[in-house]
Amino acid sequence: xxxxxxxxxxxxxxxxxxxxxAIGAFTLDPALTPVFASDYRVSAATADxxxxxxxxxLGIGKSVVVDLPRDVKDVLVADPKIANxxxxxxxxxxxxxxxxxxxxxxxxxxxxxxxxxxxxxVTRDLNGLRTALKQLLPNAAIKVDGLGDGVMLSxxxxxxxEAQQAGDLAARLADGPQKVVNNIAVxxxxxxxxxxxxxxxxxxxIKQMGIDLSASMNYGTAVVNFTNANPFTAxxxxxxxxxxxxxxxxxxxxGSPVPAVTATLRAMESAGVIRTLAEPNLTAISxxxxxxxxxxxxxxxxxxxxxxxxxxxxxQIRFKKFGISLNFTPVxxxxxRISLRVMTEVSELSNENSMxxxxxxxxxxxxxxxxxxxxxxxxEIPSGGSMAMAGLIHQQTKQVINxxxxxxxxxxxxxxFRSRDYxxxxxxxxxxxxxxxxxxxxxxxxxxxxxxxxDASDPQSDLLGSLNRIYGAPGRVEPARHYRGTYGFITD
Numbered sequence: 001x002x003x004x005x006x007x008x009x010x011x012x013x014x015x016x017x018x019x020x021x022a023i024g025a026f027t028l029d030p031a032l033t034p035v036f037a038s039d040y041r042v043s044a045a046t047a048d049x050x051x052x053x054x055x056x057x058l059g060i061g062k063s064v065v066v067d068l069p070r071d072v073k074d075v076l077v078a079d080p081k082i083a084n085x086x087x088x089x090x091x092x093x094x095x096x097x098x099x100x101x102x103x104x105x106x107x108x109x110x111x112x113x114x115x116x117x118x119x120x121x122v123t124r125d126l127n128g129l130r131t132a133l134k135q136l137l138p139n140a141a142i143k144v145d146g147l148g149d150g151v152m153l154s155x156x157x158x159x160x161x162e163a164q165q166a167g168d169l170a171a172r173l174a175d176g177p178q179k180v181v182n183n184i185a186v187x188x189x190x191x192x193x194x195x196x197x198x199x200x201x202x203x204x205x206i207k208q209m210g211i212d213l214s215a216s217m218n219y220g221t222a223v224v225n226f227t228n229a230n231p232f233t234a235x236x237x238x239x240x241x242x243x244x245x246x247x248x249x250x251x252x253x254x255g256s257p258v259p260a261v262t263a264t265l266r267a268m269e270s271a272g273v274i275r276t277l278a279e280p281n282l283t284a285i286s287x288x289x290x291x292x293x294x295x296x297x298x299x300x301x302x303x304x305x306x307x308x309x310x311x312x313x314x315x316q317i318r319f320k321k322f323g324i325s326l327n328f329t330p331v332x333x334x335x336x337r338i339s340l341r342v343m344t345e346v347s348e349l350s351n352e353n354s355m356x357x358x359x360x361x362x363x364x365x366x367x368x369x370x371x372x373x374x375x376x377x378x379x380e381i382p383s384g385g386s387m388a389m390a391g392l393i394h395q396q397t398k399q400v401i402n403x404x405x406x407x408x409x410x411x412x413x414x415x416x417f418r419s420r421d422y423x424x425x426x427x428x429x430x431x432x433x434x435x436x437x438x439x440x441x442x443x444x445x446x447x448x449x450x451x452x453x454x455d456a457s458d459p460q461s462d463l464l465g466s467l468n469r470i471y472g473a474p475g476r477v478e479p480a481r482h483y484r485g486t487y488g489f490i491t492d
Contacts, residue, residue: 053104053117057146058083058097059125066093066107066118073110079103083120097122100149124149129173136169137162142184144170150179156187159332160287161339186287190437192330192338193283196389197432198346198373200276202425205269208232210402210419212264230402230419238266263416276373278324278346283438286332295323298349300367301357315365322347322370330435336383338435343376344389375431383437392429398422 056064071090077083082101086094095105100122107115123146130144140162142155151174157163163184171177210230217224232238284290297319306313329341353369375390401408403418410417456466 053119055119055121056095057121057123058095059127059146060097060100060122062125063094063096066095066116067091068093068107068115070109070115072107072115074108074112076106076108077103078105082122095120100124121146123147124151124174126151129170132169132173133166137166140166142166147181150174150181152181152183154183156185158187159190159334160186161331161333190286190332191283191439192286192332192340192383193281193436193438194326194328194330194340194342195279195281195434195436196326196342196344197434198276198278198324198344198429199432200274200346200373200427200429202274202276202427204272204274204426205422205424206271207422208238208266208268208420210266211416212266213261213416214264215259215261217259228404228417230417232419232421233400233402238268266419276346276348280324280326280344282326282328284328284330286330289327289329292326293321293323295321295325295347297321298368301365320370322349332437333380336437338381338383338437340379340381340433340435342379342389342433343374344431345372345374347372347374373429373431379433381433381435383435386432386434388430389433390429390431392427394425394427394429396423396425398424 058064066085068091072087072093075085075087075093077085079101080098082097082099082103083105084096084098085105085107086096088094093107095118097120102122103120104118105120106117109115126144126146129151133140133142133144137157140155140157142153142157145152145154151170153166153170157166163182163186166184167177167180167182170180170182174180210232212230213228215225215227280292280294282290282292299317299319302316302318304313305316323346325343325345327343331339333339348371349368350371351368352371355367355369357365357367377389379387379389381387398421400421401418403414408414408418456464460466
């Protein structure tokens, strides 16, 4: 092979002429514009020894047709295991992707001059994934690129559900989620306000009645003592310590013991009603979690810590939270529907199951119990719609009779030898959730709890016993607002 050296000026002139000719051809005739590898054809490259390599992306087992400007004499393939080039005619070649990886291919003419060069990136065949994403999400703008043996998703979708669906589909076709890079952005993320209503009414009726008998009988040197104390076991304790006692006879008359009987009547009744209403509201961006807590902490004993030197023991204290809590994660779906992951809890202190600890003589500690209503679930509700998230109707009746066997069943007379507990409890609980897709508004369109509140003057407080005047003070102009329902500050 003979190499011919040309003057530098001539070579530069030829290169510039060819470059201008190519630019003019591409500008004047759109049909000569190069097409992408996905179209299975690459147009002829400009003949320049110093040209930059063109980038081609191929799928495994896919090919692309390359049209060359001059007759090709030789082909250089850096790594034939990744891609290969087949020359079918003097100015046409086929580039075939074989395995995932990167390589380059250079074409030479008969004089040894470089005709064209290509940087080849062989990735997975992504055309099937592109077609599936287009069918699944026709309104989304998702771009699919190969990343080694993985897939990279970019572009935008309308909501997080579509982004998740695109990622799941790519993971299925790419043999695992670890091979998918999801860079899809969510355009115009919505905000959701959740209103939760926890309403509960509990009614309790308790009745206790019992008679305790004690007798002492003496006949000469024989002494007989009789005691009958019947406990109340329905609640584990009596309601109160109130009792009425009556005695018959006396143990001593003129220095001599005589028979005596003592009867103690314990009769108690209790009725109570509890109404609980909690309405926490919380707003969060679609796809993000939010938490609301309103309450406190109360101390409970957690053990003792003793000093061996002084032999003094101190009670260790830990704190337990109580109050109203709300945690939810909203996701706005298509057609205005909202998917909610909700957890709500209402807890309060109670003395029903409290415990008293006797630390020393005359020193005791009472630990209260907790009444908790908790619900956690996943719902799908339209914006502005309501759904009963949880509900409870609980009715409990307890009756316990304690007495002497046999005698307690005797009609009429058996009432003197027994005690009776009666407990009737009814509870109705409902948890309602209402989500809204919301937008930010001006401050003047929002109402506050203190709107319309005005402090009362000294004469109103002292003479009328009023703490505040409803709907503002005289001469004060409140902004015009449209309210629904009863509105005003909570007064005494």
